[in-house]
Amino acid sequence: MNLILLGPPGAGKGTQAERLQDAYNLVQLSTGDMLREEVKSGSDLGKTAKEIMERGDLVPDDLIIKMISGRIDQNSGGDGIILDGFPRTTAQAEALDRMLDEKGLKMDHVIQITVDEDAVVERISGRFSCAKCGMGYHDHFKKPKVEGVCDKCGSTEFTRRADDNADTVRSRLAAYREQTAPILPYYEAKKALKAVDGMGGIDEVYARIKAVIEEG
């Protein structure tokens, strides 16, 4: 099964993708995570992307498409993929369709997680993740079971994203409205889009997504 999770920053795409990958043995492909790795490694792509990400703008389509295309090729470790944060523009959605065609794959569900913008700012400003395994947490909504210790790998080091501040969040929301929301009709026209209410607790939203998947 292959899935796309769509929605503005802070909708819970990464959190839900983590749950879904364990439940359905899927491989999560997050272009945001890949770019953060590139920034960390100091690659040419990372150097180009760093400033763009700090501004809250989108990294150019050609760079993103090249980066993800290699990862879809390499995917062999699960029963499918979850795309989280990709596609984000109409050009990316069209390129994805071409890649899937070439590889004989198809998307089974395109799930749009809807949220209020005010809630997004609150969610984003409280989030942090394990510096070692990347597991995501939140100051209010998802604390580690033992304070200061990662539930998944036991590490005691955590990080906060450089772009999770109020100014950048506003730019990221604008990028979503202007460049990403226009792809919704693309999937609607294919009768592939399913909207899920992303307001509520993590378990509640997960149950809604699961219901959509299991309805088929």
Ligand code: AMP
């Ligand atoms: P995310 O972790 O999905 O919130 O992405 C963090 C940042 O990485 C975004 O604000 C963009 O600057 C960049 N980014 C991630 N995915 C994409 C994409 N598919 N297209 C363009 N830029 C992206």
